[in-house]
Amino acid sequence: MKHIKSLREFIDELNAVGEIQQIDTEVDWNLEIGAIIRRSYDVQAPAPLFTNITDYQDTDFRVLGAPGALSGPTHRFARLALAVGLPADATGQQIVQTLADARARPGIPPVEIPAAEAPCKQNIVTGDDIDLEAFPTPFLHGNDGGRYLQTYGMNIVTTPDGKWTNWSINRMMIAGKDTLACLIPDPQHLGIVRSQWTEIGEPMPIALAIGVEPGLPLVGGMPIPEGADESHYLGALFGEGIEVVRAETVDLLVPATAEIVVEGHISIDETVTEGPFNEFPGYNATDASAKQLFTVSAITYRDAAILPAVAAGPPVEEDHTIIGTTSAAEILHLLRQAGLPVSSAWYNFEAALHWLSVAVRQDWHETTELGSHELVQQIAEVIFAGKPGVNAPKILVVEDDIDITDLDQVVWAFATRSHPEVDRGEFHFPTSPSDQLAVYLSPEEQHTFRAGKVIYNCLLADLFPAGRRPIKGSFENGWPPEIQEKVLADWHRYGFRKVSA
Numbered sequence: 001m002k003h004i005k006s007l008r009e010f011i012d013e014l015n016a017v018g019e020i021q022q023i024d025t026e027v028d029w030n031l032e033i034g035a036i037i038r039r040s041y042d043v044q045a046p047a048p049l050f051t052n053i054t055d056y057q058d059t060d061f062r063v064l065g066a067p068g069a070l071s072g073p074t075h076r077f078a079r080l081a082l083a084v085g086l087p088a089d090a091t092g093q094q095i096v097q098t099l100a101d102a103r104a105r106p107g108i109p110p111v112e113i114p115a116a117e118a119p120c121k122q123n124i125v126t127g128d129d130i131d132l133e134a135f136p137t138p139f140l141h142g143n144d145g146g147r148y149l150q151t152y153g154m155n156i157v158t159t160p161d162g163k164w165t166n167w168s169i170n171r172m173m174i175a176g177k178d179t180l181a182c183l184i185p186d187p188q189h190l191g192i193v194r195s196q197w198t199e200i201g202e203p204m205p206i207a208l209a210i211g212v213e214p215g216l217p218l219v220g221g222m223p224i225p226e227g228a229d230e231s232h233y234l235g236a237l238f239g240e241g242i243e244v245v246r247a248e249t250v251d252l253l254v255p256a257t258a259e260i261v262v263e264g265h266i267s268i269d270e271t272v273t274e275g276p277f278n279e280f281p282g283y284n285a286t287d288a289s290a291k292q293l294f295t296v297s298a299i300t301y302r303d304a305a306i307l308p309a310v311a312a313g314p315p316v317e318e319d320h321t322i323i324g325t326t327s328a329a330e331i332l333h334l335l336r337q338a339g340l341p342v343s344s345a346w347y348n349f350e351a352a353l354h355w356l357s358v359a360v361r362q363d364w365h366e367t368t369e370l371g372s373h374e375l376v377q378q379i380a381e382v383i384f385a386g387k388p389g390v391n392a393p394k395i396l397v398v399e400d401d402i403d404i405t406d407l408d409q410v411v412w413a414f415a416t417r418s419h420p421e422v423d424r425g426e427f428h429f430p431t432s433p434s435d436q437l438a439v440y441l442s443p444e445e446q447h448t449f450r451a452g453k454v455i456y457n458c459l460l461a462d463l464f465p466a467g468r469r470p471i472k473g474s475f476e477n478g479w480p481p482e483i484q485e486k487v488l489a490d491w492h493r494y495g496f497r498k499v500s501a
Contacts, residue, residue, distance in 0.1 A: 001085030003215075003238040006119070006257035007306055010082065010214040011064065014047060017088045019071050019078050021046040028054040029063075034140035037065035037311040044070050047079065053136040060304040061136050067152055067308045068217060068318040070349070080325055083214035085238060092325070092405035093344050099237070099329030100336070103224070108235025110244040110253060118245035118256035125299045126249070130178040132296065135260065137174060140311045145275045145288050146173040149180065149262070151310040152318060153210035154220050156252050157193045160200055166193050167230040169220045169322075172208065172294065173274050180208075180294040181274035182266060185436070187449050189226060194266060194292070203265035205250035206294065211259025211306050213242065217318075222326030223387040249297040259305040264296040278312045279437050280319035282352050316349040323391060324349055328356065330388045338382050340375070341367060343400040347391070348407050354438065356383075356392040357404035364399070365461035372459040376427050384432040384453055391435055393451065398458040401472060417458035429453045
């Protein structure tokens with residue numbers, strides 16, 4: 001596996017496979033950059049790298065859009081694959097498998113290096129010199145409440161006793177030259193750590209690392225257990241600890257190759273208005289509310305710093321790719337730990353984190369002697385037990401003759417295999433941990449972070465005797481191998497355009 005250790009190295013790797021579009025034409029930080037990023041999602045274009053930004057031409061700062069989005073058909077998951085050390089043409093299931101495998105290995109802690117060797121220390125700003133608007137932070141959506149500096153960085157915090165360091169991604173809006181407004185939901189790990197600081201009556205030290213090595217945003221969006229350190233897990237993934245350096249004004253270690261590091265404290269009781277900001281369900285946001293205040297005490301940054309930016313909204317963007325991929329990997333790991341016959345798990349990106357597909361082995365009925373209703377119950381007990389199932393209000397369970405990363409196959413399996421009756425094709429479960437952003441939730445469900453869930457049973461193995469189960473009448477299953485080979489070999493000769501495998 002190749003460990004890409006900086007955003008710049010990541011950009012070079014993406015550029016080598018045609019996945020960077022450098023834009024030297026002047027573009028405006030006010031809405032134009034956001035619109036270009038949004039359009040790049042819609043057409044699965046290369047990631048836009050903006051080098052000539054209105055009002056910032058006298059700097060060498062840059063903005064990278066869509067750092068974790070989907071790519072074109074030849075290497076659809078390139079940005080995710082390279083981030084976890086795989087080749088650019090790796091499949092979605094290979095990425096999930098790699099992440100799940102690493103969860104079963106012991107963590108490897110980061111390696112602290114001297115400040116003189118850390119690129120993120122090339123420039124250090126403190127005191128009255130702090131000005132968050134010195135960076136070309138985009139005003140992303142037309143309905144946003146402000147400029148969002150944090151859409152793809154790492155929030156790094158440690159509990160007061162120092163036993164747990166948490167790395168996460170939560171949006172932050174510029175509120176003043178040295179303040180940010182922060183979304184910190186209480187049930188999330190960042191909120192849990194903050195509550196411990198509030199209990200002892202002290203503001204929470206925090207470091208916001210922006211433009212980090214590409215594996216960090218993935219693990220920052222992964223629902224690993226409370227108390228686990230995401231940087232240690234990333235070490236297990238690559239077999240070596242990431243490089244970190246001590247922050248200037250808070251007692252935290254930050255990624256040494258980060259483009260920008262913003263240090264400071266989250267107030268115990270001060271708030272500032274934040275929002276609206278579009279989120280992963282895909283609808284225009286309209287609400288603003290009081291959020292926690294982050295007061296900045298230092299900024300360090302690299303020469304020619306690069307700011308990554310995400311224009312959240314309808315699928316497919318980074319909320320869906322990052323949270324979906326890593327949550328599926330954690331769920332696969334937990335289902336394996338429970339001894340269930342699960343082959344893979346996948347959040348279908350097009351469903352905006354509202355739809356999880358789980359594939360089980362085709363021999364599940366023979367090996368477990370369970371009925372599908374019993375297997376569904378056991379799967380529910382694992383997934384709905386805690387944080388990994390928060391973004392899984394609807395789950396489809398299918399046999400692994402279906403490629404669950406192919407939405408066409410998933411829709412076909414759902415439509416043709418799930419019985420429409422409750423307790424045959426649909427199994428409903430009482431309130432479980434839930435996100436608060438789904439538009440169909442009631443105010444009470446949004447407030448309590450709890451809502452009902454459903455599993456759609458698309459399993460066939462217990463309905464038919466072995467050897468008589470329905471087989472997909474596909475190209476692969478419907479013609480002799482020699483005919484398949486001839487048709488594939490002659491496809492271009494027939495006059496059709498060449499297609500990718």
